[in-house]
Amino acid sequence: MPTRWKNVGILGGLGPLACAHFYARLVELTPAGNDGGHPEVMLLSSPDIPSRLAHLLEGGPSPVPALQRVARRLEDAGSELIAVPSITTQAFLDEIAAAVAVPVVDMMTAVVEQLHTAGVRRPALAVTDGTRRAGLLHRALTAAGLTPVYPGRDDQARVQECVTLVKAGRSRTARVRFRSLSSGSWAAAGDALVIGCTDLSPLLPALPPGSHDVGDLYARAVLAQAATS
Incomplete structure (x- = not known):
């Protein structure tokens, strides 16, 4: 303290x-x-x-x-x-x-260092379309030796829809959809689910074991x- x-x-x-x-x-x-x-x-x-x-x-x-x-x-x-x-x-x-x-x-430094320390090497990333296109988080992770895993096209569209719902004040609907989405097969393709967008952070307050949230x-x-x- x-x-x-x-x-x-x-x-x-x-x-x-x-x-x-x-x-x-x-x-x-x-x-x-x-x-x-x-x-x-x-x-x-x-x-x-x-x-x-x-x-x-x-x-x-x-x-x-x-x-x-x-x-x-x-x-x-x-x-x-x-x-x-x-x-x-x-x-x-x-x-x-x-x-x-x-x-x-x-x-960015805080996220990468803590994921690396936690032993994450293949983070399954839930991020917005824009974050994927801009590549900021992707470049930071790969520079540290991590290999990001992303949802396929359909699941990525659902991730983006959740963010859109949050910004429109429909977080309850987004929470239900994202909870189901985060347990999909795409997330299991990595060694840890990583919530890579703070707009998504409120949608999964109880993280599955071994998962990480960039906001936390x-x-x-x-x-x-x-x-x-």
């Missing part, structure tokens, strides 16, 4: 439910015996940040100015480190970090960096 926590800022709205769920998991994973044992957390959910995938894949408006603005607001409010719980948004991590004087926790992996890394002695 640290003697003091650094104040944590969560750059939210990426999407809104994903970041709210990340905050809940941050609380649940904190080794605290009472309310006073938790770090101070500021979550700023800013839904006007332009689509990160639309910019990366289609040349849409850059999200960088909005991301930097939210990061500065968190810093100004007293955040001593900043979490960005979105795999896709890690593409802009350097630009976000350049806008503030406090550390911005690298999600990131939360642990954020807490490790927030702990002070």
